[in-house]
Amino acid sequence: MPNKYRIFLLCFIFISSHSFAQKIFHQPNAKGTWQYVCPFKDKSYVLAIQYLMVDKELSKANIYFGKSGKTADKIFWKENRDMRHITDNITYEDYNNDGIKDLLIFEDTGGRGGNSYYNLYLVNSQNHTLTKVKDFDKIVNPNYNKKYKVIVSYGLTGTNYYQLYRLNKKQIPYKIGEPFDDTENLDLDKNIDAILKKQQPKTNRSKR
DSSP states (O other), X not given: OOHHHHHHHHHHHHHHHHHHHTOOTTOTTOSSEEEEEOOSSSTTEEEEEEEEESSSSEEEEEEEXXXXXXXXXXXXXXXXXEEEOOSSOEEEEOSSSSSSOEEEEEEEEETTTTEEEEEXXXXXXXXXXXXXXXXXXXXXXXXXETTTTXXXXXXXXXXXXXXXXXXXXXXXXXXXXXXXXXXXXXXXXXXXXXXXXXXXXXXXXXXX
């Protein structure tokens, strides 16, 4: 066999084997339990979660986001997380107030079992991207309040409490004001409104 054909054959074998080695989505013999999420109308974009069980519920999870192809998948990013494998772990809710529902994935529980933590991925349906919000999994029981455009955290401790958050320009959550206790006669809207008013920049008074 001429050398040039031998080189061509070796290159073809390498490219082919490398392409199949990249195959991630819908692997019939892959280890662990796999979950597939399609966050866009174009179903070729897939978020795949591979759960490698540590015990009956807690697992090491590999999360892949990419585009499914006929022979190989293009992986845009991958991350590793410790996640508790449960049913109904996916929620869609708009957290950055852009009118597009973002992807919320359950991570684990803590405290008295009622404290839940999540990973948030901002959805850009035009560019088909998922952007992870750093440190969002430190917010306990998050919920987005559309009226005040804030993230409301509700923590279960010795005394149940609320804490407000927003995302900064870099899409990183920051606290707004101090936490406040959940009391029997609490008016949540009134408390949120008061905290937000305190955070408003003071305007210079007009000269007399």
